[in-house]
Amino acid sequence: MADKPTKGLADVVAASTALSDIDGKAGRLFYRGYDIHELAGRTTFEEIAHLLQCGTLPTREQLAAYGAELAGGRTLGALVSANIEEVAAKQAPMEALRTLVSLAGADDPDKDSNSPEANRRKAARLTAQQPLLVARYHAARTGTPAPEPDPELSVAANFLLQITGRPADARAVEIFDTCLVLHADHTMNASTFAARVCAATLSDMHSAIVAAIGTLKGPLHGGANEQVMRTLESLDPSGVAQAVRDKLAAGEKIMGFGHRVYKTEDPRATHLREMSRELAEASGDDTYYRMSKEMEEVVLETKGLYPNVDFYAATVYHYLGIPTDLFTPVFSVSRMSGWTAHVIEQHADNRLIRPDSEYIGERDQKWKPIGER
Ligand SMILES: CC(=O)SCCNC(=O)CCNC(=O)[C@H](O)C(C)(C)COP(=O)(O)OP(=O)(O)OC[C@H]1O[C@@H](n2cnc3c(N)ncnc32)[C@H](O)[C@@H]1OP(=O)(O)O
Numbered sequence: 063m064a065d066k067p068t069k070g071l072a073d074v075v076a077a078s079t080a081l082s083d084i085d086g087k088a089g090r091l092f093y094r095g096y097d098i099h100e101l102a103g104r105t106t107f108e109e110i111a112h113l114l115q116c117g118t119l120p121t122r123e124q125l126a127a128y129g130a131e132l133a134g135g136r137t138l139g140a141l142v143s144a145n146i147e148e149v150a151a152k153q154a155p156m157e158a159l160r161t162l163v164s165l166a167g168a169d170d171p172d173k174d175s176n177s178p179e180a181n182r183r184k185a186a187r188l189t190a191q192q193p194l195l196v197a198r199y200h201a202a203r204t205g206t207p208a209p210e211p212d213p214e215l216s217v218a219a220n221f222l223l224q225i226t227g228r229p230a231d232a233r234a235v236e237i238f239d240t241c242l243v244l245h246a247d248h249t250m251n252a253s254t255f256a257a258r259v260c261a262a263t264l265s266d267m268h269s270a271i272v273a274a275i276g277t278l279k280g281p282l283h284g285g286a287n288e289q290v291m292r293t294l295e296s297l298d299p300s301g302v303a304q305a306v307r308d309k310l311a312a313g314e315k316i317m318g319f320g321h322r323v324y325k326t327e328d329p330r331a332t333h334l335r336e337m338s339r340e341l342a343e344a345s346g347d348d349t350y351y352r353m354s355k356e357m358e359e360v361v362l363e364t365k366g367l368y369p370n371v372d373f374y375a376a377t378v379y380h381y382l383g384i385p386t387d388l389f390t391p392v393f394s395v396s397r398m399s400g401w402t403a404h405v406i407e408q409h410a411d412n413r414l415i416r417p418d419s420e421y422i423g424e425r426d427q428k429w430k431p432i433g434e435r
């Protein structure tokens with residue numbers, strides 16, 4: 063008989079990885095051995111994607127080559143282009159991305175290979191395409207064409223340009239770039255696990271990424287950042303503390319708080335809180351930042367829970383002018399670098415991921431003809 067399951071697989075080690083590591087008690091996160099506090103604000107998203115997908119922080123030459131590869135990958139395949147209008151009309155952003163990445167797989171030149179070289183090229187292409195898919199989706203649904211991506215600009219600068227329709231100022235780009243750095247990878251989170259389960263059947267990278275996108279979408283995972291903003295918008299700024307206490311007393315979960323692994327401050331939230339404060343001040347209206355701080359105090363005092371990565375990311379994206387329903391797609395733009403690196407890692411040392419289950423259903427049932435049931 064199987065052992066009793068650990069609900070939600072808490073504390074179960076499901077894979078070995080050299081990509082990221084978390085110390086949940088100390089509130090520390092590392093990408094390939096680098097503390098996130100060493101990297102945030104000092105490295106670009108392109109450097110982090112290279113670190114995850116290629117193994118090292120790049121030299122200048124490697125970064126130039128990787129940047130050129132990303133710039134070259136910023137195109138949409140024929141199948142995506144032919145369908146994006148209809149997808150944008152019928153699907154919400156994360157559903158659309160799930161569809162569009164699947165369609166992009168059909169036009170990928172490496173679609174029939176899982177070799178290490180093909181996987182690395184696909185990883186760069188998916189990382190290049192994801193922000194473009196979000197921007198073109200947004201353009202299609204609003205009927206406002208997005209500016210063409212500029213090969214001279216970074217992933218962060220191009221994304222803000224394409225979403226807002228105008229070049230972002232240098233500090234906004236730095237802040238958004240840091241957000242992308244902070245969201246890139248996070249050990250065996252639910253979407254990465256989904257990607258690895260799919261990849262471990264020796265399925266292809268696009269299939270694994272479709273599984274990951276569908277998993278990130280849920281409000282207990284990446285979907286929480288959108289819900290944080292919706293909560294802030296729904297609250298009366300003068301009644302935040304009482305409203306949060308009432309929600310908690312009613313057994314409601316407050317989105318953006320709590321974490322399976324961190325039992326103290328999420329180290330990414332430390333950076334995001336500060337960036338939210340800076341942007342709020344610069345905007346001349348810090349209402350949402352002040353409301354967030356108040357929520358944080360009440361949730362900590364009442365439940366002992368800390369904000370996770372999604373909490374302050376919400377107001378940062380809001381102040382940067384990103385539409386609320388694109389917050390989770392933004393998460394996917396960054397996490398694509400980690401998901402694809404995990405697929406590369408899974409394929410490089412593979413074994414089928416197939417856990418056991420505990421059977422809790424009926425036993426010894428006897429078949430009856432349909433008329434007698
Ligand atoms: C990128 C990310 O995915 S970060 C996480 C994003 N998700 C969210 O912000 C959604 C809100 N948070 C949550 O739902 C949870 O904290 C999760 C999903 C992140 C972690 O879940 P788990 O490790 O399974 O913890 P679980 O949901 O069992 O919570 C443990 C206890 O804390 C409570 N709790 C956890 N999070 C919250 C919250 N945000 N608000 C209120 N109570 C909470 C639970 O109700 C539970 O209480 P109980 O023991 O009295 O029943």
Ligand SMILES: O=C([O-])CC(=O)C(=O)O
Nearest residue numbers: 247248250251252322371
């Ligand atoms: O690790 C998790 O469970 C969720 C999370 O914070 C992430 O994916 O960034």
